[in-house]
Amino acid sequence: MILAGFLLFLSLAGESASTGPESGWISDGARQCTFDANIGKPPTRCEQYHQVIAHKLKSGQAWNEYRWMWKDGRFEVQYTSSSGLLGVSPFTIGELTYRNVGSSKYTKVQAASYSASREELVIGVPGEGYQFSMEGAL
Numbered sequence: 001m002i003l004a005g006f007l008l009f010l011s012l013a014g015e016s017a018s019t020g021p022e023s024g025w026i027s028d029g030a031r032q033c034t035f036d037a038n039i040g041k042p043p044t045r046c047e048q049y050h051q052v053i054a055h056k057l058k059s060g061q062a063w064n065e066y067r068w069m070w071k072d073g074r075f076e077v078q079y080t081s082s083s084g085l086l087g088v089s090p091f092t093i094g095e096l097t098y099r100n101v102g103s104s105k106y107t108k109v110q111a112a113s114y115s116a117s118r119e120e121l122v123i124g125v126p127g128e129g130y131q132f133s134m135e136g137a138l
Contacts, residue, residue, distance in 0.1 A: 024051050027049055028050055029047070029048065030045055030046070030047060030136070031045075031136035032044070033046035033072060033075075033077075033134050034133045035074075035075040035132055036132060037074075037075065044072055046070045046075075048069070048070050048134070048136070049068070051066070051068075053065040066080070066086065067079070071101070072101075074100060075098070076099050076101055077097070077098045077123070079095070079111065079123055080095050081093065082095065086115065087115055087121065090114065090116070091112060091114055092113045092115075093111075093112050094110075095109070095110060095111065096110075109125050111123050112124060118138050119138075120133070
């Protein structure tokens with residue numbers, strides 16, 4: 001009852017709850033994902049999110065950093081490209097963060113992505129054999 005009242009107060013105040021699983025993440029909708037632990041199995045439904053972070057140096061130079069996240073009920077993958085733009089460039093180099101949901105342990109590694117089209121994406125960790133793939137529009 002108290003929660004319902006609080007949510008009503010927020011809606012009347014013009015505020016809305018975050019659309020992503022964490023503050024600042026924006027949902028892009030459902031996708032089909034294959035997380036590393038499920039390689040060889042059919043893709044599962046996952047949610048895609050993105051985040052845009054504006055950076056500005058004292059010299060005035062400014063740029064946006066794009067971060068992507070995919071989650072299902074068991075796994076979470078985050079990717080930030082440092083070279084190339086995900087879904088536009090055929091290849092990017094960046095940082096991959098992944099974990100099993102329910103575990104507080106995140107693993108961060110250098111990774112590369114390959115995007116044959118805006119409908120598919122593969123992110124891998126060279127030399128480690130880790131792979132994540134996604135189907136659906138970026």
